[in-house]
Amino acid sequence: MASSRDRQRKLARAKLDRQMARRAASARRKRQVRAGIGSAVALLLIVLGSFWALGGFDNEPTDDTATSEVCTWSSQDAQANTSLKDVGVPPTTNPPTTGTQPMTITTNQGAPVTVDLDLVAAPCAGASFAHLAGKAFFDNTKCHEITAEGAVRCGDPTGTGQGGPAYTFFSENVPNAPAPDPSATPSTSATPATDASASPSASAPPGTAPQYPAGTVALIGNPPGANGSQFLIFFKDFTTAEPRYPVIGKVTAGLDVIKKVGAAETMDNGSGELTKPKTDVVIQSLTVGEPASGDPTAVPSAATPSAAPSGSPTVAGQP
Template sequence: MCSNPFRESGREKGFGKENSKYINKMTMQALEEKKMRNKAITTILCSMLLLTAPVSAVSANEVTISVNGVTVDFPDVKPYVNDDGRTMVPLRFISEQLGAQVRWNESEQMALIQYRGKTIAIPIGQPKAYINGVTATIDTTAVRQDGRVLVPLQLISAVYGAKAGWDGETNRVTLQVIPEKTVIAKNNKYDKPPAMTIDPGKEYHATVRTNAGDFTIKLRPQDAPRTVNNFLFLARERFYDGIRFHRIIGDFMIQTGDPLGKGTGGPGYRFADELPVKIPYGPGVVAMANAGPDTNGSQFFICTGDAAKNLNSNPNYTIFGEVIGGMDVVKRIADTPVEAGPGGEISQPLLDTVIYEVRVEEQ
């Protein structure tokens, strides 16, 4: 059991003893719900349609694909747009370009992917995939054509955390993947918190762009000026680019901001809480994760459901914003299938949702 639901893992020694019974009861209720869902979890990967067209009826509308600016060569079977308007791509060539290993299981009629410690099995003609043994339903099935497995582009995006773009005029798909080593190098990058540069009287919006879609946060500098200043500094430094959501508890919260992706990383400094909070915790509220009093860094969480309201009994996490657009994207991220992490908590995502940019608007 965890003693701090928004911890920065490995930094929580001595924290939360007075909160542990309350927090454990709250998180375990949410986790039990997640366990039940994971027995036969239904995960819609982005916005796929119900069925792919039969191979014989496929449109001849071929597309080209680039990964991080490099055009992928498909020597035989080409990517195409099917009759449902979904882009189908040869799995092996895209996967190998992204550093994954792919093999074909003839007896089971499924493709097997090994990537960053995960095993993904994709059967042909079935609306599902298996990620480390957890079933995720997909609504455009994989097909096999001339010995090649083709899968919907959205599945590629979800498995590899890739940001997909589409140019309809040239029929070109662009996939962007930020290298893991580039993200890890951001850990402990700074030695002190940023100087205060924001105007608490102004309004700031931050649009978080991910491979699952975009959402917009209205920041609250009047309530938490230091925290908003820190978030804007890191966003403008592109610190959050490439960082994934590493901790998900469906009806509770989604957590991100760690360049190590384990809950143990940060910018290299800590700064003080800004408490008491001025608004209650609830769906859409954005607050800092911490490892105890005055240990804020770069990790933050977004409340996703009613379970987060229980935090109002112990409001120990600085609230610095609210989601004002794209809450459907936040909930989509919250529905990501999860498994038990190293500490036993069932909150480790099986699919990567990656931040690709945080765009700041000042009014």
């Protein structure tokens, strides 16, 4: 029979074995936790490294339409063409694109003519006129032509139809061609016109609004689509089969002055055409004010925007 001492030794041994087992189990758990943490950290480093290698931490450019390039100015060589005047170019970004902008034309013919530039349909034209006006580009220049379409042509410092700034820009707001009149029947006896300038206008179907109603302000490019500083102020309604003048605004006051100029006597412009005003029409100053916020429809739109300018034959008095 085992002695009391032997039983105590066995109990102590069993207790020690249990303690050792618990300690071993605890150590295994700690090793497992540390191993798991190490694996997780290693995996995270691998993921982050791959993300960095693929450019994941690079700053992506934001799609900011407010700073996108909206207007494109095509430079012209003012040294090769002495009719051009280099006054720099307007900004290419952030032109005002809402509401209207007031433009005031003071001439030697009477009260100032005020115009609302349409910044919705023609923001780049508005930016260009604001830039040129800020350079006094139009001051003391002449409106050199009364066109066959019924408009006063201005904006050329040389008075020849060849002048402008040392840049051009695209057409933004060219009207659509008139819809054909379904009641009209072609004449078999009519002789086709050989010179489109002899009859620049085309009759629109009854009830159709003119593309260029009296008071419309439009650009005239040389060639069409290469716009600069020259512009037309229509003193009577005009519709054409092939519109090419981008509409930029509307006269809000002083149209009677433009009509008076349009009715004045003309003389030979140097090329055999009676289009030059006999009495000089001088723009004493042209200023462009701050854009006016508000509903852009406050300015009647004389044209439906066109993606590209329409070409057409040369009209009377245009180089």
